[in-house]
Amino acid sequence: MTGGSRLFPVSPWMPLEMSPFDGWGLLSAFLALLCCTGSGEEAFEVRMWPEQLMVESGESRVINCSTTCTQPNTGGLETTLHKTLLEEQDQWKLYEVFNISQDTDVICHFTCSGKQESKSLNISVFHPPKQVLLKLWPTLVAVGRSFTIQCRVPSVAPLEGLTVTLLHGSEIVYSQTFVGTTLSPQEATVTHNTMAHREDDRHNFSCRAEMDLRSRGGDLVHSVSDPQALDVYEPAQDNQVVAIITVVSVLLFLFVTSVLLCFVFGQQWHQRRTGTYGVQAAWRRLRWVYRA
Ligand SMILES: *[C@@H]1O[C@H](CO)[C@@H](O)[C@H](O)[C@H]1NC(C)=O
Ligand SMILES: *[C@@H]1O[C@H](CO)[C@@H](O)[C@H](O)[C@H]1NC(C)=O
Numbered sequence: 238m239t240g241g242s243r244l245f246p247v248s249p250w251m252p253l254e255m256s257p258f259d260g261w262g263l264l265s266a267f268l269a270l271l272c273c274t275g276s277g278e279e280a281f282e283v284r285m286w287p288e289q290l291m292v293e294s295g296e297s298r299v300i301n302c303s304t305t306c307t308q309p310n311t312g313g314l315e316t317t318l319h320k321t322l323l324e325e326q327d328q329w330k331l332y333e334v335f336n337i338s339q340d341t342d343v344i345c346h347f348t349c350s351g352k353q354e355s356k357s358l359n360i361s362v363f364h365p366p367k368q369v370l371l372k373l374w375p376t377l378v379a380v381g382r383s384f385t386i387q388c389r390v391p392s393v394a395p396l397e398g399l400t401v402t403l404l405h406g407s408e409i410v411y412s413q414t415f416v417g418t419t420l421s422p423q424e425a426t427v428t429h430n431t432m433a434h435r436e437d438d439r440h441n442f443s444c445r446a447e448m449d450l451r452s453r454g455g456d457l458v459h460s461v462s463d464p465q466a467l468d469v470y471e472p473a474q475d476n477q478v479v480a481i482i483t484v485v486s487v488l489l490f491l492f493v494t495s496v497l498l499c500f501v502f503g504q505q506w507h508q509r510r511t512g513t514y515g516v517q518a519a520w521r522r523l524r525w526v527y528r529a
């Protein structure tokens with residue numbers, strides 16, 4: 238199946254030579270068919286450079302659309318994107334395509350001796366990690382107690398091949414590489430619980446988001462969060478606080494108790510005194526009655 242059904246040498250020869258069933262004519266026509274189907278004039282290729290394209294949303298790119306045909310009739314780039322022809326020669330055309338905001342196919346085509354060939358290029362759009370947000374909680378933690386490190390990377394795509402690394406100084410605390418095929422921008426979140434160490438407040442924590450687009454014709458893009466400090470304290474301080482609270486409580490208790498005791502004894506002493514008077518009065522009254 239060759240597309241070259243209208244071979245140049247065949248059409249003018251056939252009516253003249255083939256009618257009398259001349260062996261020569263048939264042979265030459267056959268030879269012409271053989272020679273010219275396989276010849277460089279008919280078989281040609283269309284190429285596009287670059288072969289793979291991954292761009293950041295909104296970017297513009299230069300595309301070289303070329304052919305091996307030495308004298309193409311027509312050629313060009315088919316796309317829904319806004320484009321301009323920058324430069325051209327017989328065998329190539331250099332275009333710039335603008336504002337690539339979503340995944341799209343562009344097609345390069347050339348026509349050579351009535352035959353058309355084309356090549357398509359899939360352009361993928363990526364949303365790089367622009368913001369990397371790190372959060373530690375609690376920010377004040379005792380040695381040996383656990384705390385949480387959370388890193389959020391909003392609006393990234395593709396998620397596949399994105400690595401989020403939690404760092405303490407330059408040391409890796411935790412790392413996660415995402416899998417999946419979602420191409421629409423979404424948030425990537427990594428949460429990690431860990432224990433506070435005495436030396437944790439010597440370095441800041443940070444988060445690095447790295448997108449590897451090298452397998453898709455892109456680059457390695459990365460972004461880092463602002464540093465976050467963790468305040469770590471000795472649990473000994475905890476004990477001191479408990480001790481102080483205990484001492485204060487005991488003193489307060491003793492004070493309240495003594496005040497209460499003073500009050501109670503004071504009352505009793507008062508009663509005893511009034512009670513004595515009562516007894517004496519009764520005694521006097523009794524003596525009065527006895528005399529009478
Ligand atoms: C476009 O591609 C063709 C074929 O590979 C090459 O010969 C030509 O120099 C390229 N043009 C530009 C401007 O790079
Ligand atoms: C780029 O494309 C987006 C979406 O198609 C559109 O909203 C925006 O206005 C375009 N920007 C320019 C500079 O053409």
Ligand SMILES: *[C@@H]1O[C@H](CO)[C@@H](O)[C@H](O)[C@H]1NC(C)=O
Nearest residue numbers: 288341342356357358359360
């Ligand atoms: C481009 O994408 C289309 C579907 O969108 C697919 O059929 C085609 O094979 C892709 N081409 C390349 C070169 O990846």
Ligand SMILES: *[C@@H]1O[C@H](CO)[C@@H](O)[C@H](O)[C@H]1NC(C)=O
Nearest residue numbers: 438439440441463464465466
């Ligand atoms: C931690 O980061 C702050 C800035 O947020 C910086 O001032 C400080 O020096 C850093 N501390 C260490 C130990 O690197």
